[in-house]
Amino acid sequence: MPVPEGYVFAMSSADLEEGGIYPFSVDEEDRIVCMVDGEVFALDGICTHEYAELADGEIEDHTLWCPLHSSGFNVCSGKATNLPAVIALPTYDVRVEDDAVYVSREPKAQG
Amino acid sequence: MTANRRFVIVGAGLAGHSAATTLRQHGFDGDVILIGDEPTRPYERPPLSKQFLQGVRSADELYFHTLEQYAELGIELKLGRRAVGLDTARQQLTLDTGERVDYDKLLLATGASPIRLRQPGFDLPGVHYLRTLADASELGDQLRGGERRVVVIGAGFIGSEVAASARMLGNTVHLVDLLPLPMVTALGDTLGELFAEVHRRQGVALHMLSRVDELRGSGSVEAAVLAGGQEIGCDLVIVGVGVRPNVELAREAGIEIDNGIVVNELGETSAPNVYAAGDVAHWWHPGHGQRFRVEHYDNAGEHGMAAARSMLGVGEPYVPLPYFWSDQYDINLQYVGYPEAWDELVLRGDLDAFAVTAFFLREGQVCAAATVNRPRELRSARRICEARAVVDPAILADEGTDLRALSRSLGKK
Numbered sequence: 001m002p003v004p005e006g007y008v009f010a011m012s013s014a015d016l017e018e019g020g021i022y023p024f025s026v027d028e029e030d031r032i033v034c035m036v037d038g039e040v041f042a043l044d045g046i047c048t049h050e051y052a053e054l055a056d057g058e059i060e061d062h063t064l065w066c067p068l069h070s071s072g073f074n075v076c077s078g079k080a081t082n083l084p085a086v087i088a089l090p091t092y093d094v095r096v097e098d099d100a101v102y103v104s105r106e107p108k109a110q111g
Numbered sequence: 112m113t114a115n116r117r118f119v120i121v122g123a124g125l126a127g128h129s130a131a132t133t134l135r136q137h138g139f140d141g142d143v144i145l146i147g148d149e150p151t152r153p154y155e156r157p158p159l160s161k162q163f164l165q166g167v168r169s170a171d172e173l174y175f176h177t178l179e180q181y182a183e184l185g186i187e188l189k190l191g192r193r194a195v196g197l198d199t200a201r202q203q204l205t206l207d208t209g210e211r212v213d214y215d216k217l218l219l220a221t222g223a224s225p226i227r228l229r230q231p232g233f234d235l236p237g238v239h240y241l242r243t244l245a246d247a248s249e250l251g252d253q254l255r256g257g258e259r260r261v262v263v264i265g266a267g268f269i270g271s272e273v274a275a276s277a278r279m280l281g282n283t284v285h286l287v288d289l290l291p292l293p294m295v296t297a298l299g300d301t302l303g304e305l306f307a308e309v310h311r312r313q314g315v316a317l318h319m320l321s322r323v324d325e326l327r328g329s330g331s332v333e334a335a336v337l338a339g340g341q342e343i344g345c346d347l348v349i350v351g352v353g354v355r356p357n358v359e360l361a362r363e364a365g366i367e368i369d370n371g372i373v374v375n376e377l378g379e380t381s382a383p384n385v386y387a388a389g390d391v392a393h394w395w396h397p398g399h400g401q402r403f404r405v406e407h408y409d410n411a412g413e414h415g416m417a418a419a420r421s422m423l424g425v426g427e428p429y430v431p432l433p434y435f436w437s438d439q440y441d442i443n444l445q446y447v448g449y450p451e452a453w454d455e456l457v458l459r460g461d462l463d464a465f466a467v468t469a470f471f472l473r474e475g476q477v478c479a480a481a482t483v484n485r486p487r488e489l490r491s492a493r494r495i496c497e498a499r500a501v502v503d504p505a506i507l508a509d510e511g512t513d514l515r516a517l518s519r520s521l522g523k524k
Contacts, residue, residue, distance in 0.1 A: 050162060060490065065490055067486035070434060083409075
């Protein structure tokens with residue numbers, strides 16, 4: 001099946017596990033896919049506070065925790081919910097089709 | 112319902128900022144006034160000794176909010192003003208401009224100030240302290256050219272971070288402390304020795320169990336004289352020997368003071384309708400049955416939020432799990448837990464490779480943990496500390512143990 005227009009292939013959906021965080025890149029930019037309560041989300045892979053790879057972080061409930069300084073982000077909205085980050089993490093549209101996770105190239109508008 | 116009520120916050124650091132924004136998040140629609148003696152709106156202090164000093168982050172990147180955001184939230188900022196008088200009977204503050212500000216509820220989030228050294232020569236130009244953005248801007252200008260000879264007095268967190276930043280910028284650095292190892296009070300001997308080795312390998316000259324008796328120089332500082340007589344030639348001296356809570360306003364108002372402003376678990380001081388939070392507050396922890404005063408970033412934010420909820424009548428006892436981090440060179444340190452007396456240290460990882468997680472146990476319970484370049488284990492370590500779990504030290508130390516699974520099995524977060 002072709003990749004939907006404006007989307008990139010991120011990973012096989014068979015590899016998704018609850019609470020898992022999966023790094024991938026788009027044009028050398030780091031992104032992550034994660035699954036919470038069976039729902040799949042895609043966000044920028046680098047913390048908005050200081051350089052840290054969020055794939056090394058952890059998800060509790062709907063909060064994605066940065067591994068270096070414990071900034072918290074809501075996985076659905078990208079909103080910074082815990083300092084020290086104050087800037088939201090860009091989020092991307094996700095389509096799960098034909099055993100694949102596709103992620104939009106462009107971020108969603110910040111809500 | 113709350114209209115026409117006025118909540119005033121003295122201190123525009125993180126605790127004050129967090130309190131002000133929390134009041135609005137909870138729908139408080141009275142006046143919120145935030146008074147700060149620095150000319151700047153609230154900003155993030157931790158980078159001042161690290162990324163800001165190194166020139167990696169600019170001042171613009173440190174502010175929590177824009178001025179427009181404060182305006183949208185209806186938070187009135189009175190910056191560059193100092194509260195010099197507090198009348199708790201009339202519920203009124205006096206500012207250094209002579210202006211009087213009435214309050215219905217008041218939060219004192221006045222923070223702390225660096226301890227100044229008074230030995231001979233410490234009034235010479237070239238002696239720096241680091242607390243504010245202005246301090247850090249001035250110091251950064253001196254350090255960023257590199258090739259300066261720097262003596263850092265105090266190997267606690269600020270001193271160690273400043274030593275690292277100064278070294279990273281290509282300066283010659285001497286680090287002096289009365290204690291045997293850097294950050295030893297907080298981290299203990301094993302991690303203190305790890306950081307001593309990190310600094311030595313980076314070329315910092317360590318002078319532990321030493322003190323500077325005198326600074327010499329004509330016009331500006333030229334040498335630091337150690338207690339044994341050794342003289343260290345230098346262009347700059349940076350003092351980081353701890354802070355004192357800013358209690359003067361509260362003390363003169365007759366509010367109870369004991370190692371900070373004394374507050375209960377709801378952040379209430381001894382005066383009606385007056386609260387305190389952050390570095391300045393010595394708060395009662397009902398679970399531990401003792402008071403704590405914590406000087407870290409995370410506590411300032413959390414305590415400010417907790418105090419704001421108390422001011423709104425929806426407060427709950429403040430019983431956080433303290434957390435802080437430090438970044439020095441390429442080493443990331445994170446620590447969770449209370450500064451308790453521990454009796455057993457369990458190491459997981461490779462101490463010699465500077466990649467290790469340390470668990471601090473007290474009577475078998477994990478009461479605190481530190482990750483050194485093992486950030487992936489922080490959340491797990493945190494859950495274990497939160498549960499005060501009793502875990503077989505051999506299991507904690509075993510790299511084969513899935514720490515996430517173990518920590519998540521300890522019960523609800």
